[in-house]
Amino acid sequence: MSLLRRPPPDGTAPHEYNSKKKRKVAEIYQALNSDPIDVAALRRMAISEGGLLTDEIRCKVWPKLLNVKTDDLPPAPGKELREDNEDYQQVLLDVRRSLRRFPPGMPDEQREGLQEELIDIILQVLQRNPQLHYYQGYHDIVVTFLLVVGERLATALVEKLSTHHLRDFMDPTMDNTKHILNYLMPIIDQVNPELHDFMQSAEVGTIFALSWLITWFGHVLADFRHVVRLYDFFLACHPLMPIYFAAVIVLYREQEVLDCECDMASVHHLLSQIPQDLPYETLISRAGDLFVQFPPSELARKAAQQRVERTAASTFKDFELASAQQRPDAVLRQRFRDRLRVEERTKSFLTKPRTNRFVKLAVMGLTVALGAAALAVVKSALEWAPKFELQIFP
Amino acid sequence: MEAAADLESSLELSYSGAGPGGLPPARSRIFKIIVIGDSNVGKTCLTYRFCAGRFPGRTEATIGVDFRERAVTIDGERIKIQLWDTAGQERFRKSMVQHYYRNVHAVVFVYDMTNIASFHSLPSWIEECKQHLLAGDIPRILVGNKCDLRSAIQVPTDLAQKFADTHSIPLFETSAKNPNDNDHVEAIFMTLAHKLKSHKPLMLSQPPDNDKIHLKPEPKPATTCWC
Numbered sequence: 001m002s003l004l005r006r007p008p009p010d011g012t013a014p015h016e017y018n019s020k021k022k023r024k025v026a027e028i029y030q031a032l033n034s035d036p037i038d039v040a041a042l043r044r045m046a047i048s049e050g051g052l053l054t055d056e057i058r059c060k061v062w063p064k065l066l067n068v069k070t071d072d073l074p075p076a077p078g079k080e081l082r083e084d085n086e087d088y089q090q091v092l093l094d095v096r097r098s099l100r101r102f103p104p105g106m107p108d109e110q111r112e113g114l115q116e117e118l119i120d121i122i123l124q125v126l127q128r129n130p131q132l133h134y135y136q137g138y139h140d141i142v143v144t145f146l147l148v149v150g151e152r153l154a155t156a157l158v159e160k161l162s163t164h165h166l167r168d169f170m171d172p173t174m175d176n177t178k179h180i181l182n183y184l185m186p187i188i189d190q191v192n193p194e195l196h197d198f199m200q201s202a203e204v205g206t207i208f209a210l211s212w213l214i215t216w217f218g219h220v221l222a223d224f225r226h227v228v229r230l231y232d233f234f235l236a237c238h239p240l241m242p243i244y245f246a247a248v249i250v251l252y253r254e255q256e257v258l259d260c261e262c263d264m265a266s267v268h269h270l271l272s273q274i275p276q277d278l279p280y281e282t283l284i285s286r287a288g289d290l291f292v293q294f295p296p297s298e299l300a301r302k303a304a305q306q307r308v309e310r311t312a313a314s315t316f317k318d319f320e321l322a323s324a325q326q327r328p329d330a331v332l333r334q335r336f337r338d339r340l341r342v343e344e345r346t347k348s349f350l351t352k353p354r355t356n357r358f359v360k361l362a363v364m365g366l367t368v369a370l371g372a373a374a375l376a377v378v379k380s381a382l383e384w385a386p387k388f389e390l391q392i393f394p
Numbered sequence: 395m396e397a398a399a400d401l402e403s404s405l406e407l408s409y410s411g412a413g414p415g416g417l418p419p420a421r422s423r424i425f426k427i428i429v430i431g432d433s434n435v436g437k438t439c440l441t442y443r444f445c446a447g448r449f450p451g452r453t454e455a456t457i458g459v460d461f462r463e464r465a466v467t468i469d470g471e472r473i474k475i476q477l478w479d480t481a482g483q484e485r486f487r488k489s490m491v492q493h494y495y496r497n498v499h500a501v502v503f504v505y506d507m508t509n510i511a512s513f514h515s516l517p518s519w520i521e522e523c524k525q526h527l528l529a530g531d532i533p534r535i536l537v538g539n540k541c542d543l544r545s546a547i548q549v550p551t552d553l554a555q556k557f558a559d560t561h562s563i564p565l566f567e568t569s570a571k572n573p574n575d576n577d578h579v580e581a582i583f584m585t586l587a588h589k590l591k592s593h594k595p596l597m598l599s600q601p602p603d604n605d606k607i608h609l610k611p612e613p614k615p616a617t618t619c620w621c
Contacts, residue, residue, distance in 0.1 A: 090483060093434045094455045136455040136483045137435070172618040207495045211457035219457055265424070265476050269461050 021053060028057055032064070032180045039064055043236040047288065049281050051168065051232030053200040057080050058228065059149050066160045066233045069288055070100055073152045087134040091122050094139045105223065117151045123160045132162055132170040140215035141166065144227055169214045177214060181206040186299045187247035187290060196253050202260075204267040207244040212274070216242055220274045237320045242294050245287040248275065252283060422465065422472045424571065424589045427583075428494055430519055431504035432512040433482030436539040439570035440504060441477040443579045447522045449571045456481045459494050466584065468591050475587055495526035499590050500533040505554075507538045507567065509544040513554065520561060534587050537582060542572035 024045065031041035042061050045052060052058050063070050082088055095118050100354070102111045121142055126132055145154035184206050189196035210217045216234050221227050234241055249272060250257065260266045347372040407588065408602050429437045442450045445462040465472060478498075490559040503525055505512040516536070521532070536558050538549060551567060558565035568578045 095454075097434075097454050099452050100454060114567075133485070135485055136481055137457045139455075170435060172485075173487050178489055207458045207490055207493060210490065215457065219454070265426070265461060265463070268459075272461065 001132065015228050020052065020142060024048075024050065025053060025057070028046035028052065028061065032060055038255055039058060039065055039067075044101075046232040047284070049285075051229045054181070055148050057226070058232070059104055059153070062145075062149060062157055062231075062235060063153065066157055066164075068093070068156045068160050070153060070156075071155045074124065074128065077120050077127075081120060081123050081127065086125050086129065087126055088119075090136070091119055091134060091139065094136055095119050095122075098139055098143060100222075101140060101218070101230075102147070114146060118146055121146060121151060121158060122153045124155055125162055126276075128159065129163060132167075133172055135169055135214060137172070137211055137215040137219055138166070138170070140218040141328075144216075144218050144231055147224070148228060149233075156310070156350075161235075166214075167234060168239075177210070181209060181213065183240065183243045183296065183299055184209055184250075187244060187294060188250055190299075191247075191251055191290065195251065195257060198258055199267060200269040201252075202262045203264050205264065208268050210248075212246050213242050214251075217245075217274075221256040226276075226278075226280055229280055230284075230316045232285075237288075238291065239298070241291060242286060244291050245283065248283045248290065249278065252278070280378075292359075408502060417581045418428055422474050423608045424474045424476055425499045425587055426478065426497060427500045427586065428478045428480065428498045429502045429504060430480050430487070430491075430523070431482060431500055432506070432509075432515045435482065435504045435506040435509070435512045436570050437482065437504050438478050440502075440537065440539060440552065440568075440579060441479045442512060443570040444475075444583045455483075458486065458490055466587060468584075468587055471591070473587060474590065475583060477583075495523070498527065498532065500535070500586050501527070502535055502537055502586070503563070504537045504539055505601050506547045507540050507554075510548040513538075513549045513557075516557065520563075531594075533586060534563050535582065535586060536561075538565065540565040540571070541567045542569035 025380065028045050031038040039382065041066050044064060048063065052061050095115050098115070098118075099111070118139060122134065122139060125142075142154065145157050145161075148154075149157060164171060168180060171177075183198060185199065188199070197385065216227075217230050218227050221230075230245070233245075253271070253275070256270060257267060260270050284338055284380050429441055431437055433455070438453045438456055439450060439458075441462050442448075442453070456479055458481055461476065462479060463476045467473070468620040476509060477492050480487065480494065503519055503523075507513075507514055520534075522594050529568060536554070538551075541547070554565055554567070566578075566582045570579055573578055603607055
């Protein structure tokens with residue numbers, strides 16, 4: 001959408017811009033209509049400039065990115081859903097208060113209907129997955145899906161998302177969430193040690209980024225178009241991508257931070273007020289860059305000074321395995337896997353991230369690598385990249 | 395202004411009003427106050443009322459910790475009151491909020507007068523606070539919010555007062571919403587600020603171990619429902 005809204009950064013004429021968009025729409029439909037569906041291409045489209053462009057396309061592509069079958073949606077919830085649900089009261093309180101998430105000017109009646117649906121989706125996912133725990137902010141994510149794809153499909157997508165990307169946030173405690181927040185400062189340190197040191201001396205902590213992370217920025221961005229653009233990106237990527245994006249925002253505001261008084265309150269206050277006119281497309285590609293340069297495994301190793309098994313090569317192995325899941329037939333699947341394994345060896349050799357922070361990867365290399373990393377969705381972010389015991393919190 | 399030595403001894407000493415290219419900042423002391431209590435009791439509304447002077451139109455669940463501040467002048471001294479507004483859901487306070495207990499000068503416990511459960515949660519909030527605040531003797535106050543909703547009151551004043559007396563915490567009943575109570579939210583925080591100002595040792599981030607000055611809660615806290 002921002003492709004439409006914003007003047008192109010390179011100063012291309014509007015008609016050229018529109019034709020660029022048309023071309024992208026065509027490419028997306030081509031990927032959707034190919035047999036089997038070209039999920040890797042869809043992933044690239046979701047990441048690259050403008051993301052998935054329209055909600056109509058999102059309805060079709062988001063399920064593919066999450067590997068959700070649209071012809072097998074969970075049944076509508078029964079009346080008993082709201083009884084005996086320990087989270088019901090909290091969900092109710094949060095959803096009733098979440099007026100700002102709905103388009104301004106929407107009639108109250110319509111909004112209230114959607115709020116009821118929102119409650120149902122949340123409760124149904126929780127009911128079907130007793131291992132998941134509700135957190136304040138989860139409703140900010142769910143509402144985005146509800147508004148884009150409608151109640152039934154949203155339930156299926158959110159369920160998948162909750163058992164994968166959001167899994168760590170939904171533990172009984174927030175310890176794993178805290179671990180993920182612990183990635184923030186090491187990423188900043190890699191790119192801008194001065195900024196990192198300043199923030200450390202201010203003892204700002206990382207809670208300013210908590211709502212960014214656990215709502216995928218849905219809680220803090222006023223313009224819904226920006227929210228869905230980011231969701232395109234995050235859905236196509238590794239579950240830790242939101243923390244890279246958080247780091248990129250902080251890095252982008254370097255000067256403001258350094259001009260700030262070096263204390264917790266001032267820096268927390270500055271950073272938690274997120275500017276609404278961020279250059280999203282630039283920041284998205286920067287976040288992708290950082291992910292490739294400093295993958296989670298690398299960061300974990302750097303920060304904790306501990307060896308980890310995972311390397312870029314194993315990322316590609318994950319890519320291959322996950323891609324294979326989308327194949328309809330086991331024999332084909334095996335063949336595909338074998339073929340990829342050869343490709344993987346070459347690729348991983350060529351694109352293995354180097355520690356030099358000045359290394360810049362070509363855009364194409366980036367999207368390929370991102371698509372790969374993105375598919376490496378195992379059970380949760382933290383299983384993929386081991387925890388490290390960096391004590392940012394006292 | 396306080397004596398320079400006093401100011402220097404305070405780790406909370408700060409420069410306020412510094413901005414890019416701004417004038418040399420004026421020095422002012424900072425009182426850091428944390429506001430805690432169950433979800434939906436009105437912590438955000440109370441802090442917003444005090445800092446912005448009005449009831450916010452639409453508030454949402456607070457995720458993590460929000461921060462508001464307001465500069466006031468007490469006895470000629472300019473003081474910044476920082477209010478740290480915290481998430482109410484239990485999972486947040488267990489692992490997230492503790493960072494914000496550090497160097498806190500005062501604690502405001504909030505419950506919803508129309509929700510008895512939020513009142514029953516107070517002992518666990520008080521206990522948790524004790525665990526985080528090793529210094530012990532920092533001022534604490536108890537605020538019953540939403541007193542304008544008279545027909546829905548579930549926590550009678552005498553019950554709340556008894557609880558407050560048991561814990562030696564001054565009790566206030568107020569409404570962040572009712573404009574007539576505007577001055578009262580103001581008064582609550584200003585009372586707290588005065589109290590903090592008159593107890594200089596509290597400004598030390600590290601309380602002295604030896605001659606610790608005990609801050610006694612006011613003997614008989616004058617409690618009024620200002621509805």
